[in-house]
Each structure stands twice: as structure tokens, then as C-alpha cells.
Amino acid sequence: MASQEHLSSIDDARTSVKLDTFSTDVENDAGSDDLMNSSVQSFLWNRITVTVKDRETKQPKLLLDSIDGVVKAGEMVALMGPSGCGKTTLLNVLARRDAAAGAKVEGVTLVNGDNPSTSAFRNLSSFVEQDDALIGSLTIKETMHFAARFSHKNSLTKTERIRRINSLIESFGLRKQANQIVGTPIRKGISGGQKRRLSVISQLVTVPKILFLDEPTSGLDSSASFEVMSFIKEAAKKNHLIVIASIHQPSTTTFQLFDKLILLSGGKSSYFGPVTGVQDYFGTIGYNMPIYTNPAEFILELMNVDFSSNREESESRLSDIQRKWIESPEARTLATEIEAASKASLPLPNTKQSKRHFFTDVVTLVHRSFIKSYRDVVAYGIRIAMYLGLAIMMGTVWLRLDYDQASIQPVTNAIFFGGAFMSFMAVAYVPSYLEDRASFIKDRHNGLYGAPAFMVSNFIIGLPYLFFIAILFSSVAYWLSNFNPTGDAFMKWVMWLFLDLLSAESLVVLMSSIFPNFVVALALTAFANGLWMSVNGFMVPPTILNVFYKYVFSYIDYQSYVFKGMMVNQFAEVTYTCGSKCECMFRTPLVAECKIAGQGVLDQYGYHTGLNGTWVGILLGIVLGYRLLGLAILMVKKN
Structure with a gap:
């Protein structure tokens, strides 16, 4: 099946439009400022060296040692x-990303x-990125549209953007899947290979x-x-694109697709x-x-030391390969090419960068999140069903509580349950937020x-969505439990529940931003x-709470x-009978x-009225605090 899919998709792409369509459309889009006529003729790196402090010895440790290379257009x-x-370290350095925590980078890229x-x-x-950080509930075409709308690298009209998107989708053999969703844990989407292609064209x-491809x-x-x-x-050949891809043990046919090879071992060059x-x-x-x-397998086995049966012999062989590369005519030829490319001094391509507008970014992100929210049942659909079930359970357990003193404690229990468990179940938002965060990291x-x-x-x-959940839950549980039966009291209950959910979701955002791992974020939240x-x-x-917990956490x-x-809303203006024996x-x-x-019930807790505002x-301050802390974490953490 994989072979048939491979052959049919390539045949479909190459016979229908190929990549000439993409190239032609881009040229038409660019007009007099033709974006494709100005390409990067050469990209070189010289003596790239990266050092970090070893955690055990506290001494400098070489991750990369004087790495050279030059690549030309196409x-x-x-x-x-x-x-x-x-x-990965070299790829990050070449892409001008952080090489590693606390790393010192030397050398030049031109x-x-x-x-x-x-x-x-x-x-x-x-x-x-190595992982396909895609929004699973978006279609291929929608993913492309949002990638284009977010991009500030080139100014494009809506018509130009649509033409370019359609060309890329057809060129990469995804026309038949254009309106199919990427895929969620619940809804099947496109295949792994199609996701990889989508990740690439969403950048193209x-x-x-x-x-750069990781x-x-x-x-x-x-x-x-x-x-x-x-x-x-x-795409690289047709559009004079430079592609640098880290790759692990490719097949022979895949390996032969590449024009050049950078071979590393132990942070040193062995071939370029x-x-x-x-x-x-x-x-x-x-080494015949x-x-x-x-x-690819042959040279990787030569480079590999960790899994060798004779480590000393393998290390000696590796040192020999590295030494012979430094002394080789190929290395001298590379040095000559680097020197020539560094002196070329060609003009940089003219990319018309549109001005970034914060408001436009927010509107586009809200639009994308809205599509996700109503398609991805994990985001809000399951939570809405869960909260509705919780409301029915609560309303039928605390069913029609009367206004006798025997109901005071059950009413208090119900108030606690309604607020505390609603906020606790906000942990269901963790996977949805982590998907959004992964997409954000890639886009940033x-x-x-x-x-x-x-x-x-x-x-x-x-x-x-949170307001709808608050209304839905309250419409069922509030009246079934027979809380304070006035419209004013009902709306205040909804307000408290909405603020409760808003705070709980903000806590999820903070915890998941600090620890972007599903299990850890779930456990800590x-x-x-x-x-x-x-x-x-x-x-x-609160009147008898341990002072440590009262002043540190309460x-x-x-x-x-x-x-x-909720307690003041229920008890401030109601009375309860004392039973038949008074x-x-x-x-x-x-x-x-x-x-x-x-009020007597409220006095037992030390609660006063008139403090709702x-x-x-x-x-609101707590919500703002959680969000600002989450924002600070996102701005500080790069991954």
C-alpha cells in the first residue's frame, strides 16, 4: 500500500502541474520585484566552533570543532x-538559533x-522542525492560508496568496487531500508522509x-x-532554493537525491x-x-564508536578518517571555494517585509483557534459534555434541597463541589493547549x-466557551439543587462559576507553559x-486555618x-427553619x-457581605497574574 501511494502521489503531482506552476505563479505574483529572480547564490560557514561547560568536570566541552562548508543555489x-x-547543534547554528544552553559559538556564516x-x-x-507541529483540526489548505497570513516576510495580496498556496499544494501532490484535516487523536487525517510535505510547504x-530541515x-x-x-x-532545483537537512540513515535512493554531504562525528568534520x-x-x-x-549505512558504521565491539580500534579509525580529511585535496578545494564565496559580495535578495501588526496577528490567531475549537472535540466538545454530565450528577445528588436547617450542610457541600470540581476538571484543557503551544514555538x-x-x-x-459552560452547568445544577431561587442570585452564581473556570484555565496555561509535557503539566495542575x-x-x-497555609496560600x-x-450569594438573604423541635x-x-x-452560617466561616466587588x-488580578507569568515563561523559554 505504501508503494502504491508513493507512486500514485508522485505521478499525480508531476503529470498535473509539476513545480513549474509554482515557479511561474511566484514570478507572476512578484511583478517587477520578482522574488524568484533574486536568490541566495551562496551560503557558507567557516570555522564554526561551539563549546559548553561540562556539567561534571565544569570544564569547556567541544560540541563542534571548526566546521566548514559552502552551498550554492539549488x-x-x-x-x-x-x-x-x-x-542538530550545527543545524541550529546555521539557522541562527540557540545552539545549546549556555553555548559559546564562534565562526562566521555568510x-x-x-x-x-x-x-x-x-x-x-x-x-x-523534526516534529510536525501542526494544528490537527485544520485542513491542508487552511494550514497553508494561516501560514501565509502570519508571514511578514513578503507583502502579498489575497489573490497572490491564494494562487501561491494552490500551486504549492498541487506541486507537492496534495491536491486530492487539500480539504482533508491534518488529523486529531479522535479523527483520522492525512498520512505521515503527507504531514511532512505539509510541514515543508507551509514554510515554502x-x-x-x-x-533548514531537521x-x-x-x-x-x-x-x-x-x-x-x-x-x-x-522545489530546490526549480526555485534556486538552498536546502540543508539533517538526516539519519537514509535509504540508497533517498541518499542519492542529495547534492552534497556534510559528515560529522564527535563534533568534527569527516567529509564535505x-x-x-x-x-x-x-x-x-x-576504506573501500x-x-x-x-x-549512507557504510559511512555511518565507520563513524560510529558507541556501539563498536572494539571501542579502541573504532576511535583510532575515526581519528584516522578525521585527520585524512583535514589533509585531503577535497578539504583544500573546500577552503578555496569558501574563500571565493566570501569575496563574491553579491547583493542580498530583496525581500519586501510587511510591517507586523499586533492586532492583525491576534485576529488571525483567534480565527485559527475558533476553527480548531468547534472542530476538535478534545478542545471544548468533550469538556462541554463532561461538564453537562457533572451538572446532572450534582443536581440529582443534591436534588431539591429544602430550606430546613438539615439542608444547610448539604447546601454548603454542593457549593464547594460546584466550584472546586469544575475548576479541577479544567485539566482536560492541557492537551489542547500543548498542541497550540507547539505550533506557537514553531511559528515563533x-x-x-x-x-x-x-x-x-x-x-x-x-x-x-467558558461562559457557555458556566451557563450550561448552572442551568441544570442550580435549579435542580434548589439554590437561592431568584434571577439575580442565579446570574451571580454564573458569574462566580465563569471566573472560577477562567482562573482554572489560566492556571493550566501557566503550568503547561512552564512544563510543556502532558503528564507533568497534568500532575502539577x-x-x-x-x-x-x-x-x-x-x-x-478560615477562622481556624493553619497560619502558614492561610497567609502563604489562602x-x-x-x-x-x-x-x-457563592456562599454569600446563597446565605446572605435567605432563612432556614429550625425543624419541628425548634x-x-x-x-x-x-x-x-x-x-x-x-448570615449566621456566613459568620461561622468569617465571611462578610458587601465585598463582591x-x-x-x-x-481578575489572579487571572491576569497567571497569564502574565505564562507570557513571561513563553518569552524566556525558546523551546
């Missing part, structure tokens, strides 16, 4: 080596013989001059790997040159390649939008909610203000009438 370069050789600023370089380049839509064939079989890389190679010259080169230095052998690395726009849009899109339940005033009244516990607000549980001024004023303000 070439596709494979970056290969055994695990831990420095492939484009057309010039050293552009980081912002200018990012206008010329795009980076495709910005017309980069240099494309393990583009990861998780794909040999047929799908060849399919993906063949499409990329055609044409893929077609690999066999001859290693033969000349004494057996016939019918995958060249490519300069599409910043953390403030992402955080504001995330907050805005949640407001209507659940723990935090458990702590808030313990000190919110129900388990232990005053910043959003659940405590929700519980206060033995009142609470001594209030109404004891002579064999009744209990609700203060509590609402504190809750």
Missing part, C-alpha cells in the same frame, strides 16, 4: 553522522559573501531562500522518505563534498565500500508572531487544584474567593421565630 545538502555527533543581521537572515530562511509559502524523514518508511525528499529536491564522490573519497583513504552496500522560530499575540488570542478564544481545595475555606474554615487561592462569593443549629436574631438567618477584582 543544492540540497545532507547533514549526517551518528547520534550525538553535533548534527550569505552571498555578506553577514546579514539575524532579522534579515530570518527573512531569507525558514526552519522545518513564505518563499524562503534557505530552507530530520525530515523521521518516522517515515523508505518509500515515504524518498517521496518527501524528491518533492523537496524538485558531492554525494556522488563519497565512495571514491573513502576508497582513496583506505563493498558492492551492493548502502553508502520562523518569525511569524510573538508570545504576546499568542497569549492574548488564547485568552480571547476561551471566553465565550491537579496538585495545585488539590491545594486550592484544601485551603479554600470549606475543608477548614489569599492567592482563586477557589477561596469563588467559595466566598432546636436551631445557629443562634441568630431569628431564633425566637424558630428560624436561622443565613473586591473579590471579583482579586479574581
